[in-house]
Amino acid sequence: MAECGGLDDFRVGELVQVRCPMVPARVAEVTNFHVFVEWPWGRVDPASKFAWNGQRAFSRNASSIDWIASLFRTDPEPWHLSPGQECHVGIPERVMQVIDVYHCDPPRDIGRLPRPHTMLAVIPADHPEYADLEDACDTIEVPSAAPLTLTRV
Template sequence: MDTGDFRAGDVLSVACPFTPARVERGVTWGRIAVRWPWWDIDSGSDFIHWNGVVALGVAGDERSEPEVRAELFRTDPPPERLTAGDVCRVGVPPTTVHVTAVDHHDPPLETGWLPRPRLTVSVLRRGLSYREFPDDSHLDGTGYCLHPGDGIPFTFDLLLRPYACLRPGDEVADAAGRAWRFDGPWDWTAFDGEPAGAGPEWPLVLLTRAGTPCTAEDARAVAASTASGSHQRTVRDWMSLTRASPTP
């Protein structure tokens, strides 16, 4: 998968090879601190002074705090067997996540480490919904933040992209005669001003592509991809993979 190609609603399998790291602090308050093996300290940062250490949430059971359960990185050996000074490996085993937000940064974010991120992809692990996270949490209410291209050797496999045939800003007509604007798989606006209800009825007819006339090829692709199935079926397939509620 192209590391620049992400959309809200995507269901991904994400992984990162396990890499040696040194433990700086054993488990404290549900976190273990390790010397991060992938980033360099950004000595040119004006207001963020990172010390090269990252605190990882320690995986617990389903009663753990949501932000701890959201952690993707794992240590080998497990955190409870590690103390300060130990050498371990840190990485991400193949994990199913869903994308809640995608943000591009120009200029790149000043984070305290190098390389400075140009992209933030917010994700949540299977079984977690964004609604579990308060807006003032370190996850900022949208998910666990990944920065593809920032030096961590993530791999991403796309498992499902709802409405892959559509682009944000597209306008469509549905089988019930309603016109809609598409801003994401769970972000539909009906032009008649009525509540979205169960969503658009398939098949769909592409009217405009992000405000401009659509091509015949694009219209055929949308018609073909929605010729069978339904919006409700798309939601069910997504929930089966994510075990979460759709992000509006």
């Protein structure tokens, strides 16, 4: 669960420091472009209209916007992973800029539980040029199954 008071008060343009401890995970699949990791947090939402497979994809291209803008990281990096390999996933401490805030009533169906009631679209603070790129952000879900810590900067 994300730890931060006043999440409903976040505003576009604010900076947040995000972190999540690294935990063990297993590589499920590797393609030319992505590594799929069995996600250690959340569970499939049986009432969802989406069929989440319990995995998260990571770009294998270190210079791709998908990798640079992603909150979560793998250790080792995705381009060093192979199927069946153990790795760690989490968020090393990062400063992100809020570029949009979504309030979801009812909570949003995302295919897994818990369903978030607030979603913060964020980009790395050191890449403000990503703010205008449609697919260059990541999302902080509240509540989150991952043990996120959020702090206003």
